[in-house]
Amino acid sequence: MSDEHGTIESHPLQGETYPPSPEFRDRANVNDPSVYLRAAEDPEAYWASEAEKLQWTKPFEEILDWSNPPFAKWFQDGELNVSANCLDRHVAAGLGDRVAIHFEGEPGDTRTITYAELTSEVKRAANMLTSLGVSAGDRVAIYMPMIPEAVIAMLAVARLGAAHSVVFGGFSAESLRARIDDARAELVITADGGYRKGRVSALKPTVDDALALHGGGSSVERVLVVKRTGNEIEMQAGRDLWWHDEIVTYDDQHQAQGFPAENPLFILYTSGTTGKPKGILHTSAGYLTQVSTTHRNVFDLKPDTDVYWCTADIGWITGHSYVVYGPLANGATQVIYEGTPETPDWGRWWSIIQKYGVTIFYTAPTAIRACMKVGRQVPEQYDLSSIRVLGSVGEPINPEAWRWYREVIGAGSAPIVDTWWQTETGAIMISALPGLTSLKPGSAQVPQPGIDVNVVDDAGNRVDRGQGGLLTIRRPWPSMVRTIWGDDQRFIDTYWAKFGDQYFAGDGARVDDDGDIWLLGRVDDVMNVSGHRLSTAEIESALVEHHAVAEAAVVGADDETTGQAVVAFVILKSQQTILTPEAAEQELKKHVAAQIGAIARPRQVFVVTELPKTRSGKIMRRLLKDAAEGKDIGDTTTLADTSVMQTISDRMRAEL
Numbered sequence: 218m219s220d221e222h223g224t225i226e227s228h229p230l231q232g233e234t235y236p237p238s239p240e241f242r243d244r245a246n247v248n249d250p251s252v253y254l255r256a257a258e259d260p261e262a263y264w265a266s267e268a269e270k271l272q273w274t275k276p277f278e279e280i281l282d283w284s285n286p287p288f289a290k291w292f293q294d295g296e297l298n299v300s301a302n303c304l305d306r307h308v309a310a311g312l313g314d315r316v317a318i319h320f321e322g323e324p325g326d327t328r329t330i331t332y333a334e335l336t337s338e339v340k341r342a343a344n345m346l347t348s349l350g351v352s353a354g355d356r357v358a359i360y361m362p363m364i365p366e367a368v369i370a371m372l373a374v375a376r377l378g379a380a381h382s383v384v385f386g387g388f389s390a391e392s393l394r395a396r397i398d399d400a401r402a403e404l405v406i407t408a409d410g411g412y413r414k415g416r417v418s419a420l421k422p423t424v425d426d427a428l429a430l431h432g433g434g435s436s437v438e439r440v441l442v443v444k445r446t447g448n449e450i451e452m453q454a455g456r457d458l459w460w461h462d463e464i465v466t467y468d469d470q471h472q473a474q475g476f477p478a479e480n481p482l483f484i485l486y487t488s489g490t491t492g493k494p495k496g497i498l499h500t501s502a503g504y505l506t507q508v509s510t511t512h513r514n515v516f517d518l519k520p521d522t523d524v525y526w527c528t529a530d531i532g533w534i535t536g537h538s539y540v541v542y543g544p545l546a547n548g549a550t551q552v553i554y555e556g557t558p559e560t561p562d563w564g565r566w567w568s569i570i571q572k573y574g575v576t577i578f579y580t581a582p583t584a585i586r587a588c589m590k591v592g593r594q595v596p597e598q599y600d601l602s603s604i605r606v607l608g609s610v611g612e613p614i615n616p617e618a619w620r621w622y623r624e625v626i627g628a629g630s631a632p633i634v635d636t637w638w639q640t641e642t643g644a645i646m647i648s649a650l651p652g653l654t655s656l657k658p659g660s661a662q663v664p665q666p667g668i669d670v671n672v673v674d675d676a677g678n679r680v681d682r683g684q685g686g687l688l689t690i691r692r693p694w695p696s697m698v699r700t701i702w703g704d705d706q707r708f709i710d711t712y713w714a715k716f717g718d719q720y721f722a723g724d725g726a727r728v729d730d731d732g733d734i735w736l737l738g739r740v741d742d743v744m745n746v747s748g749h750r751l752s753t754a755e756i757e758s759a760l761v762e763h764h765a766v767a768e769a770a771v772v773g774a775d776d777e778t779t780g781q782a783v784v785a786f787v788i789l790k791s792q793q794t795i796l797t798p799e800a801a802e803q804e805l806k807k808h809v810a811a812q813i814g815a816i817a818r819p820r821q822v823f824v825v826t827e828l829p830k831t832r833s834g835k836i837m838r839r840l841l842k843d844a845a846e847g848k849d850i851g852d853t854t855t856l857a858d859t860s861v862m863q864t865i866s867d868r869m870r871a872e873l
């Protein structure tokens with residue numbers, strides 16, 4: 218498949234590489250290739266020297282404790298305050314007047330916040346949270362739109378040594394409640410709503426619904442509400458407080474205290490292969506070290522001149538590491554935009570780049586492909602000449618989108634860093650360094666200095682160049698997941714059981730003849746839709762919770778824009794009368810969105826009478842995926858019932 222805009226299936230050209238320009242290389246933060254060797258020879262010394270760039274209230278002496286694998290401790294006898302490293306440190310260095318955040322609301326309202334102002338606001342918020350009873354070791358849930366208060370809330374929680382659990386604002390009441398319960402959060406910080414696609418998207422009512430579920434009785438005692446959209450909401454006396462009413466009563470004096478390096482910083486839930494999301498736990502100093510180092514190196518950040526913009530929402534790991542902690546630890550000036558790229562029209566992102574003179578732009582392939590579809594005539598109306606580095610994250614970037622990104626957004630010259638990492642890795646693990654690497658469209662290329670990534674066979678042995686295998690990480694790294702919140706055993710089983718001494722990422726990969734790494738997608742039952750991770754099992758269990766559904770199978774089918782799309786196959790209960798097969802598709806799409814969140818809404822729901830199963834009763838998702846992609850279904854002789862796939866496949870082809 219190929220047309221003038223290109224499709225996700227485009228292939229790299231033989232030998233297509235883009236070396237850094239001599240000018241870029243000369244000025245790059247990292248332009249001496251010996252860094253790889255130095256870091257490989259003594260990774261701990263390398264990470265210790267990076268950690269020393271942070272401000273410690275008590276310096277560390279021990280670098281890594283790996284005496285009880287897979288539970289790593291980095292810099293554990295040291296102490297620091299994460300929030301002070303992102304704020305007070307810069308103000309003390311005389312950078313208080315530097316802009317930290319250029320905020321652009323979707324309706325067009327703007328706010329410019331300097332480091333001095335952000336520091337004051339976070340101190341005020343920390344005082345407010347203290348008087349609401351938040352202290353070190355607590356968990357605070359944050360369910361917010363992309364507004365400055367979301368960042369302020371995260372930094373205020375961190376400042377007190379408590380852990381935040383940010384829940385993406387698109388998640389349903391059920392999903393929010395499950396996360397609140399798992400973390401036993403006592404405070405929720407939310408907003409009345411946010412602006413999305415030109416409309417108010419309410420948030421507080423979802424918090425109310427979440428807390429009322431299961432007969433109420435949650436761990437939550439207080440709800441703090443930021444006023445953003447002014448929509449009518451209910452405030453429950455004794456529980457709910459307005460952020461603006463409270464915060465004005467506190468002053469902006471707050472002395473940050475140092476906390477142990479391994480103090481929990483946040484929990485972030487992500488989908489796994491079972492129905493229950495995993496609470497990925499990240500701790501303080503190692504995390505902050507690796508996010509700041511990678512942010513500086515991979516994006517070649519020059520904090521006094523660059524204007525950086527990462528389009529991710531703080532509800533995802535990219536927002537945590539490359540909107541909040543990495544950029545702020547580095548004293549960067551950044552843009553935060555509340556809304557969607559097509560509001561009021563598809564020129565919105567490019568107008569923001571032009572307006573603020575954005576120099577470093579970091580987004581996802583799905584967004585680039587959506588912009589490609591609309592056409593280059595839109596970005597061509599804007600002055601994008603400030604751009605000097607482009608980044609990509611979330612899924613492999615297909616070469617055609619890569620070339621378009623470089624040509625149309627990067628004036629044919631900006632380096633593109635394709636960054637591979639995960640919620641669990643906390644920070645970028647594989648990426649080009651723009652002053653050193655000759656870029657290859659479609660490949661994430663090289664492990665970062667000090668990172669021990671391998672592509673291995675089933676026995677855990679490294680494959681030869683030119684071969685494919687599974688992606689693993691051998692040595693512990695500073696920003697690695699410490700455990701799954703409340704479930705050490707699941708942490709071991711999910712990531713370490715397969716190889717014992719290597720972290721198994723769940724991705725397939727290939728190493729080319731130059732040693733560059735090409736990611737090939739997940740090898741487990743995890744889908745990647747628009748760069749977001751979704752679990753087939755979670756959506757299947759949401760479907761069977763519907764009264765009319767007897768059985769469900771979900772697959773991630775290739776999709777031109779979103780990478781993969783959710784396609785569901787359901788069998789309706791034979792005796793049920795509430796749903797006709799005709800009404801089922803719409804109803805079940807709505808049901809999944811309500812149960813999990815709009816991101817999980819299936820692209821298609823097919824009512825079938827049988828699902829393809831092996832003789833031992835396992836659903837053959839591979840076959841369903843092929844059928845959903847209109848592919849030849851091939852050999853079905855291992856199926857219990859060989860006719861079922863023919864029927865499904867014929868139906869699918871009729872639809873496509």
Ligand code: WT7
Pocket residue numbers: 487534535609610611612613614635636637638639640641661722723724736738739745748749750
């Ligand atoms: C999964 C992690 C890291 C933030 C965004 C997603 C896929 C991520 C790339 C890339 C190929 C990628 C992997 C990974 N992925 N970045 N540059 N090239 N694949 O975080 O939700 O934790 O998902 O996203 O499959 O395992 P996440």
